[in-house]
Amino acid sequence: MKKILTIPLLFLAGMIYAQTIEGAWKMTHKDGKEVTDKEYIKIYQDGYFAFGAKEIGSNKFLGAGGGEFSINGNTYQETLDFFTFDPEKVGTTTSYNLDQKATRIIISANVDGKTLVEIWEKIGDRKDALTANWVFTGRKADGEIRRSTPGARRTVKILSGGRFQWIAFNSETKEFMGTGGGTYTAENGKYTENITFFSRDDSRVGASLSFDFEVINGEWHHSGMSSTGNPIYEVWSKYKEAYKANK
Template sequence: MKKKIVFLFLVFSALFTIKAQNLNGAWQATLINNDGVEVQYVAIITHGFFSEAFFEKENGKFLGTKGGQFSSDDDTLTYTLEFASFDPQMVGSTNSFPYTYKDGKLYVGEKIWSRLDDGTPGDLQGAWLISGRKQDGEITKRDTSGPRKTMKILSGTRFQWIAYNTETKAFMGTGGGTYTTVDGKYTENIGFFSRDDSRVGASLGFNYELMDGDWHHSGLSSKGQPIYEVWSIRKE
């Protein structure tokens, strides 16, 4: 009887682990395309939102990206696209796919995703929308509910920013890679950049501070211009 109870406990524990699987964090998969090129896919999932970017693994040449709102249940992933660089007509569509989670890997269609992180150790996990800028010593706020958005989505080690318009379905640009947050310093290491592939491999350092739930981001832009941006965590 005791053995049976232990067995049932282990079975229910395993089932609970599967049902409670938290997909938040960064994931990667690799495929060979029709030209024989190894393509790297990186997805970031965080609290109801996701982005997926794909680029040539060898040199970071940008190939495409998509993303938007995200949910999952025991065996199905569902997302509604807010941007799709390769096909604007997909914006607004909702898609569902079966998935399997086994031995730490996520199986979705032809892709096998390996976890890069679980939302740690970086301080900035979440989907953020730019909500203000400081000019002449004053912060000017902007409405984040409009169709034109600049979103930056971060896991514990990966980041991606995307500029897009949900109304016109326009995609204006993206970039991403790895990041660290150490002693008030936020450092980006660029892994792909849709506007200029030559920027791949560059690093940019900024100051960061979390104030009243907002992320204050300051320093010099890639063009050497001073910037001070305010980002607010996305709720919907």
């Protein structure tokens, strides 16, 4: 009987652990040194993660990475869908030791023959109507919504803990097209982004963009004016439902 009960209990523990890690995190230490000249923000939601890094002061974009993650006890695994620091690692899975205490996690592993130790502090766990990992699946043009099926080339947008990050990439060719992120609010049908990093144009950091939003049949309908002044109407679907079904 004990053996029969062990499997579901471990599975349940892994699910609870994965849920408690959901939200937004900031790296405070790397390999024993305090991180003061760079900012790394990492978002976890719905079994997916993404991070963006920039220089503090200049806002120069440094890089980004992300993909699926899993937790089983103290073992934490990441499978990369995109990784600007070393694109050849896209598609690989790395196992780490995870030590979580309240609002701090310590991730450690031996990577490429070197010991890696990262300390992350939680900076947000707020949830709202848009808290999810999304993938772009449609756009309205001439009054009609035109659908697209996310494949190797896709655009993902992850929102959790009051932070957002979008990423355009091709996991098959390992090509990275761009990313941006920051803080956001989603209240009373109004979605507002405050940009804190942007891979394509550092000068956009500090800008705020407001849009209308509505969740219809589980999909995020996002409309308003783009940063260039053009009208947009986008449809975003839950990543697990829209992408994995097409793998």
